[in-house]
Amino acid sequence: MNEIISLLQKHRSIRKFTNEPVSSEQLDAILAAAQAASSSSNMQAYSVIHITDNGLKNQLAALAGNQAYVSECPLFLVWCADLHRYAQAVHRHGDTPVTGNAENFIVATVDAALAAQNAAIAAESLGLGVVYIGGLRNKPAEVSQLLGLPQLVYPVFGMCIGMPDQEPLLRPRLPREAVYHENRYTDNEGAVDVYDESIRDYMKVRSGGKVDTTWSKDMAAKAQRPREHMKPFLSSQGFEVE
């Protein structure tokens, strides 16, 4: 429909990058786009940490489950939900910040996600590729300690950015009718049947015939790897979600 919508629709995660650095002008544009994202009541309850130290990047790559692209990408950012700055602002006026409820936990998590997505799109518009690194939540306490995160800040995900050195297939998405509803939520399990087959086809092609799976099988497999440590980690970080 236009160049921007076409860019959005062509997104695929990039996990292999050339050595070409991301310039400081590109980083400026990416950060300015991130900062312009919507924010609930203008709280801007997020922070972004740019990892310029290669040793630190290697440590984060190991904590994320030995993802080589975290070490190798030219630009690695860690997006954090941040109620620390908000709490400081409230304390200035002698008031008590609201840090222990689910509402502000949601606000901070969403603010980090909206800013990060703007950054991702800005990067892609510059011809760069990106991948989100949820693997930082494998070892969130270790990540937080390495980055010196104060109470009320937690790493939601990382993001690799760089010039793509691969041309991956687009991964098919759930049929629209699985995620889209009019006026009332309607179950559509038939759409999942259809999608199971598209993921089977996609994975066969992607793996050169080696992997035979479906979406629902992947979801069942994922259920065997819960990150049960997240709640105690969040509590220790001051997010006592009550």
Add this chain to the structure above:
Amino acid sequence: MNEIISLLQKHRSIRKFTNEPVSSEQLDAILAAAQAASSSSNMQAYSVIHITDNGLKNQLAALAGNQAYVSECPLFLVWCADLHRYAQAVHRHGDTPVTGNAENFIVATVDAALAAQNAAIAAESLGLGVVYIGGLRNKPAEVSQLLGLPQLVYPVFGMCIGMPDQEPLLRPRLPREAVYHENRYTDNEGAVDVYDESIRDYMKVRSGGKVDTTWSKDMAAKAQRPREHMKPFLSSQGFEVE
């Protein structure tokens, strides 16, 4: 730097719309952009509900705190975090879905946010304006009942979309050094002092001299209006975040 980055950087929320409808082609493009957003382990743990029924839209506007633009906007979407579909997929394989931990609560909330932000950018690229409606979290149980949300689905926010009938100022954001860090989190309260003054200036202009406030004052005022009901609401909706 390019047209897309310039669009991202020019974002401002729109709360007044012309009567011009959003076409079905535009809606298609917006939804396709949303579906292409990144998703943790491809869970796609979100749903979007399009409110085409005007009576329902009016009820939602009232629940969101009588925000007239919710009633008046040509297109109103409710973005939900959704682990219901994932749970169904896991059950297909006789396994037990992980629904009661913080990790999957975060995944679903982030998935909804990333898809929604893609939708917002697609809409803005078409000349439309958008505003997020966090006010749906004022009365989340009532909203969930009206929309027939099953267990493991919650409304994260709404979104008004339509042709802008106002030209609001850009709201200044926190100075970069407040949200941006290199390698380690660094406190920068001086940036908040600077920002307090930019928000004072912005609000004076926006209110025609009537409002004298700062960012940190706004944050302190917001702390008087916690949404303490969110945790019990989420528990009742099956998100027993442990």
